[in-house]
Amino acid sequence: MKASKFKRFMSQGNVGKLMWSVLALALLLVFNALFTPVIFNMKIMDGHLFGSLIDILNRATPVMLMGIGMTLVIATGGIDISVGSVSAVSGSFTTVLLVVYGLPLAYCIVVGLAVATFLGFWNGFLVARVGVQPIVATLIMLALARGIATLFAGGQTILFSNRAYEFIANGFLFGLPFPITIVAVVFVGTALLTRKTALGLFVESVGCNPVASRYSGINVRSIKWAVYVFTAFCAGMAGLINTSNIKVADVTRSGEGLELDAILAVVIGGTSLDGGKFSLAGTIIGALVMQTLTTTILTRGMPVEFTRVIKALVVVLIILIQSESFRKRMRNLVWRKAHEVAS
Amino acid sequence: KTYTIGFAQTGGNEGAWRDAETASVNAAAKDMGINLKFVDGQEKQEVQIAALRSFIAQGVDGILLAPVVATGWDEVLQECKQANIPVVLLDRGIQTSDDSLYVCKITSDFVQEGKRVGEWLSKKMGGKATIAELEGTPGADPAIMRQKGFAEGIASYPGMKIVLSQTGNFNAADGKQVMEAFLKANSRINAVFAQNDDMAMGAIQAIQEAGKRPGKDIVVVSIDGTRPAFEAMAKGTLNAVCECNPLLGKIGFETLIGAINGQTYPKWVIQTDGLYEASQAKAALPTRKY
Amino acid sequence: MKLRVDKKYMPIVATIAVAVLLYCMIGFIYPKFFSLRVFVNFFRDNAFLGVIAVGMTLVIITGGIDLSVGSMIAFVGVFCAYLMEKTKLNPLLVFVLALSAGSLIGFLMGALIHFFKAPPFIVTLAGMFFCRGVANMISLESIPIYNPTFNAIMRFGIPLRHFIMVPTTVLIFLAVMLVFLYIAHFTRFGRDVYAIGGSPQSALLMGLRIGRTKLLVYTLSGFLSALGGIVYILNVPAGNSLAGVGTELDAIACVVIGGTLLTGGVGYLAGTFVGVLIQAIIKTFLTFSSLSSWWTEIAIGVLIMIFILLQRSFSQLSVLSRAHAQVKLRKPGGAETGGA
Amino acid sequence: MPEADPILSMRRISKSFPGVHALDKVDFALQRGEVRALMGENGAGKSTLIKVMTGVEERDEGRIFLDGREIDPHSPHEAQELGISTVYQEVNLIPTLTVAENIFLGRQPTSMGSLDWKKMNSSAVAALDRLNLELNVKRLLSDYSLAVQQMVAIARAVDVSAKMLILDEPTSSLSVEEVEQLFAVMRMLKAEGLGIVFVTHFLDQVFDISDTITVLRGGQLVGNFVTASTTRVQLIATMMGKELKELERGPARVASPDAPGAESLIEIKGLARKGSIEPFDLRLNKGEVLGLAGLLGAGRTEIANLLFGIDKAEQGNVSIEGEETNISSPRKAIAEGFALCPEDRKSAGIIGDLSIRENIFLALQASKGWFRLISRKTQQEIAERYITMLSISTPDADKKIKELSGGNQQKAIVARWLALHPRFLILDEPTRGIDVGAKMEIQNLILSLSREGISILFISSELSEVVRCSQRVAVLRDHVKIGEMSGDQIDESAIMHYIAEGAR
Ligand SMILES: Nc1ncnc2c1ncn2[C@@H]1O[C@H](COP(=O)(O)OP(=O)(O)OP(=O)(O)O)[C@@H](O)[C@H]1O
Ligand SMILES: Nc1ncnc2c1ncn2[C@@H]1O[C@H](COP(=O)(O)OP(=O)(O)OP(=O)(O)O)[C@@H](O)[C@H]1O
Ligand SMILES: [Mg+2]
C-alpha cells in the first residue's frame, strides 16, 4: 500500500519529472566529481564565495529569469521566442538613458523594464486579443525588439561605468553574487503568486483546455495576456543582468539565442510544451543542468568542434532519462537479463 | 556623373568595428556624391548573394562586397561579370578559381594580424607562457585565420603553450564566461589571446573578478583596435592590440570608380595594420576614429 | 458582392490576396521590382528555403516541429564539399550519401519522438546542435566546391531571356512542391499526417499507424532538409559550417504565414508556397530599400506583422465562415424533417 | 449458455491502474450473430475491457482468442486488421478533417494509386444513408454537433466489413429516432453473422436489441445472462450489487407552473442568432424546471450557449428579475448566478491534466477571482462531498480527471456546476453516459434543487427524463421553438407527436 501510494505520488503532476531532472543534474555533477574535480573547488575571497559552482549559479541567472516567465507562457500552451531580443531592449534603453542622457539610474532601470514589459504587452495583445499564433507573434517580436534595441542605441555598443548599475550583476549579497538574490526573489514571488492564489490553477487550466476554462468562467484572454507581459518583464531583468555583467550594452549580441536555452530549461524541468501542469522549480533545475554542462565543457577546454555534438548527446541522454517509456524498456531489458542469468 | 553603387555589408556581428566600417562607407559616399545602396547581410551568405542579384536587377554601376565567408562566391560573381558590374571586396578576401571575377580585395591580412600578436606576446613573455585562447565564432573566417596566424607567431618558441582554447563567439559576455571557467581550470594561465577586442574586454573583467590583475599578472592581447581596447590599454589592463583598420570607405569607392573607368589594380590592396602597445595607447587615443 | 469561399480555404485565399497586395505596393515604390529578373530571383534565392519549408509543413501539420533544418544545411554542405573536394567522389554519389545521412538523422529524431515520447522541440533542438557540431567536426573551415560535374549541374537551367534562367535549384523546388502536394492530398500517408495532427489520440483509436507515419514524416523532413542543403550549395557553391543559421525560423515563418497551425492538423502546402514567396518579397524589398542594419530588423518585424494582421482581417471578412452546418434527418418513414 | 464456437473469447483478463484494479480475472465471450450487452456501473471496467480487447491498453494478464486462434493486439490498427471494428466511448474522430474523410480514414478508396475523393465522398453519403442521415460530407466534422459526430463514428465502424463490432456507449447523445436507425443496422449486421458488443446505460435499449448480457462490477465479472429471461430489476440489482427500489417514479413535480405567486427569474424576448436559432421567447420562474425537447440538431444546445454567453445573440434581449441584462461571456453569466454544464464533456468540460478536486472547484474559484484561493481543506471537502453524493468511483480526489471512466468524468463536471450554487442552472445532457443508479441520483438532485428555488433548464435526449423532471417543456424543431407544454400535458407521446407534426 505504501509503495503504491509512493508510486501514485511519483506519477502525479511534476513531482516525478522533477526528480528525473534532479537526477540528470546529479549525474552531471558526479561526472565532474570524477573527471573535473576543480569544479568543486571553493574558496572565500573578499568575504564572498568564489568557485565554479557559484559561477554556474550566477551564469544561469538570466536563463532562470527568462525560464520562470517562459514556464508560465508554456503552461498556457503558448511559447515566447522573443525573450532574448526583449532582454536586449531593457539593456539598451537603460544604458543609453544612463550614458547618453545622463538620467538617474533608478529612472533608467524603470524605463528599461517598462519598455521591455510593453513589448510583452504587445505580444500578449497579438496572442490573446488578435488570436495570432504565439510563435508567430513572438517571432515578429524577435526581429522587432532587436531592431528597437539597436535603433535606440544608434547601432553602437555602449560602455558605462556606474557602480550601482554594475552591482546588479557583479555585486554580492550574503556572500553570493547579487543576481542569485534577484532570481530567488522572483522565483519565490512567482511561486507564491501562482500557488498561494488561484493563478497557477488558472494558468494550468487554460493551457490544458482553453474552451472548458472559458466555460468555467476563467478569463482566458487576460491570463494569456498576463503571462506574456510577465515573461517580458522577466526578460527585461535578465537583460539588465546581462548588460551589467559585461558593463556594456552590446545591443546586437546581448541575449542572442537565450530563448532556446530558456525553453530547454523549462522542458528539462518537466513542463510539457503542450501546456498544462508546470513546475517552476523544475525550470530552475533545468537551467542549472544546461549551465553545468556549459561550464563543464569550458572548464575542460574541450575542442570547439566537438562541443556542439557533446551538448546534443547530453540533451538526448537527458531526454531518455526523462522518458517513461525508455525507462520501462530498460527495466524490462534488465529484468530479462537478470532472469536469463538466474536460469 | 553620379555613380550608383551597391554595398553588401556582412551584418552587425563584430559590433563597434563593423559599425565603424559602415559609417566610413556612408560618410565617403556622401563626400563623393555617390548614390549608395546598402544591404545588411544579417551575417548570412545567402542574403548577401540575394543582395548582389538585387543590385544587378537594379542596374548599379559597381558593387562593394564585404563577404561574410570566403567561399562560394563564384556563381554570383559570374553573374555580376556578365552584367558588366565590377566588384571590389572590402575587408575580407574570397577563395575562387577565377581571379578575374573581382577587381581586387582591400583587406587586412587576418593571418598576419594573428602572427604579429603571437610574435609580440612571445617576446613579451620571454618565450615562455601558459596561454588561454578565446576563439571567435567557430567556422568564421577571421577566427580561423587569426588562430592560424597566432599559432605561426608562437611556433618558434616551444615554451609558449596554449593550454586552453574555447570559443567566445566574438562577444564580451561569452568571452567573460569562458575566461572565468579557464581561470578556475588552470591557475597558471599567465597570458590570454583574444581573437577580438570584445572578448578581450570580457576576459579582463573575469580576470579582475578572480582577484588577479589583467595586464600584469596575466598579459592580455587582442586584435581589432577599437576605442574601448585603447582605453583599456591606457588603463594598463590590455597589453597590446593589433589594429585592423575598418575605415575603408574612401579607398573602396575610389578603387571601384577607377575600375568602372577601366583602370586595373593589383589583386590585393593590403591595408597595413599597426600593432599598438599599452605604452602608445594614451598618445593614440585622441586620434582614434572608432 | 458576397465572397463565397469555403471556410476551409479562407486562410489560403487571404494569404494569396495579401501577398499580391504586398507585391504590388512595393512594386509601386520601386518599379524595377516588377522585372522578370527580380521575379526569378525570388525563387532562385529561396529555393532551398522552399524545399525545407515543405518538410517543415508536414512536420508542423503532425503537431511537431523540426529545428534541425538550418544546421542540416551546414552539415550537408560541408559533408558534400568535403567528399567532392577532398576525396573526389562523384557528386551524384555524394548527393545520394548526403540525402541518406539526412534521412537517417531525421529518422533517428523521429524514433526518439515516437518511441520515447520525447518532445519534438527538444529532440530537434538536439538535432540542431548535433548537425552543426558534425559539420564543425568535418571541417571548421569552409570548403569551396570546384567539381566540374557539380558545376555543370549548378549552371544548368532553362533560359528565359538573355542571362535570365530558371536554374536547377528552382526546378528542384517546384518539383518537390508538386510531389508533396500530391502526397499530402492524394495518398493515405498524406491524410494520416493531417489526422495525427488533428487529434493524435483519435488517430490512434481510429487504427491509423501513428508510429509509422510520424517516423516517416521526420525522415522526410530530414530528407528534404538535406535536399535543401544540396540546393543551398547549388546556389552557394561551398561547404560552410556556419551556413543556414536561423533558417529554421525562416522556414517556420513561411509555414505559419501560409496558414498552417502550429497546433497541428490544419495546414496547406500551397500556403507554404505563398509563405516562401512572401519571405522572398520582404527580403528583396530590404535589398531595394537601403535600410540601415537596425531598421532592417524593424522592417522585417513590421512587415510580417502587417501581413499577419491583414491576413486575419481578410479571413474574418469572409461571410460564410460562421454559418453552422445543417443536418438533415429523414424519418424512417421517408418524410423529411430537414434543416432549413 | 451454449459455448458453441465463439468469435472472440477472453480468459482471465486483468488490468490495473495505479490505485485501481480496473479488471480482475474477467472472462468474456462473444458468439457469431449475437448482440451482447456489456453492462455495469460507471467505472466498472467496461471500456477498459474493450480497450484491452483492441490493444489500446496492454493487459497485465490473460489471453485473447479470435476465431479460436490466440491473438495479442498491441494497437487498434492490429485489432482492425484482425476484423474488430470499434466505436470507443467519447467521439474519437478528427475534428479538423471532413466528415467523409473521417469515415474513410485509413481505408480510403483509391484509383490508380491515388485517393479517389469523388468516390470517397459518394461512399460517405451512402454510409450515412444507412443510418438515415444526410450531411454535407465535405464539411469539417467540427461543424457538426456532438450527436451528429457520434453518428459519423458509428457510420465509420459499421461501414467496415469486420468480424465483430464493438460499440461503447454510442447512443449516449442520440434520441429515439437515431437509436432506432442504429438498431435497424445492427440487426442487419447481426443477421450477416457479425458479433456485436454493445455498451449502454439505457436499459430499454438493452432489452430492445441485445441477446445476452454480461455484467461487470468493480472490475469483476458478475455474470452472463440471456436477455429474454432476465428482468430489469434483476439486472439492476446485479449491476449495483443491491436492490434498487426507486425505479418507480420519484417524487412528484414541485409546484405547478404559473402557480400564483411564482416569481419570474428570467424573461427572454426574441433572442436569436443567424444560422443557429430563430427568435424565441422563454420565461423561467424561480424554482422551476424547464425541459427542452427536440430531435438531434434541433437547436437545444444553441439556446443553452446563447443564454450562457458562449455565443453572442444577434437580436432579442434577456432580463433577469425584470432587469435587462447583457450576458456577453460565460464569466458574466456566472456572475449573474448562471451555470452551464456543457454537452461535450471532452472538449468543453474536463480539464484533463488537472485532478478531480481541481476540476470540481474550478468554476467556484473562477467566480471568486484569482486572488482568494479556496483553502486546500475546503477544496478537499467540496470534492469529497460531491464524490460521495454522485458516487464518483475513484481511489481519491487527486487522480487526474482524464483517468476516470467516462461516466465518472461526467459526474465530476456536473459537480463543478453544482458546487457553484447557481440560481439558474443549465444542464445540457447531464446524464450522458451515467449509469442507472447515478442517473436517478441526478434526477432527484434536479428536483431537490428546484425545491430549493433554483431554476433549471434541462436538456436531455432521453424524453422520459425530461418528462419526469420538468414542470414545463419547450419543444424545438429545426432551430425554431414550436411550442410549449406544461403540467399534465407533458407526456412522452405527446411531445413526440408535437415534434413530428409541428405546430407551425
Ligand atoms: N488511464 C487510466 N489511468 C488510471 N485509471 C484508469 C485509466 N483508465 C481507466 N481507469 C480506471 O479504471 C476503472 C474502470 O474504468 P472504465 O473506463 O473501464 O469504466 P467503464 O465501465 O467504462 O465506466 P463508464 O460507464 O463510466 O464508461 C475506473 O476506476 C477508472 O478510473
Ligand atoms: N460548433 C458548431 N459549429 C457549427 N455548427 C454547429 C456547432 N454546434 C452545432 N452546430 C449545428 O447546429 C445545429 C444544432 O445543433 P445542436 O447540437 O445545438 O442541437 P441540439 O438540439 O442540442 O441537438 P443535439 O441533440 O445534437 O445536441 C446542428 O445542425 C449542428 O450541426
Ligand atoms: Mg466507459
Ligand SMILES: [Mg+2]
Ligand atoms: Mg445538444
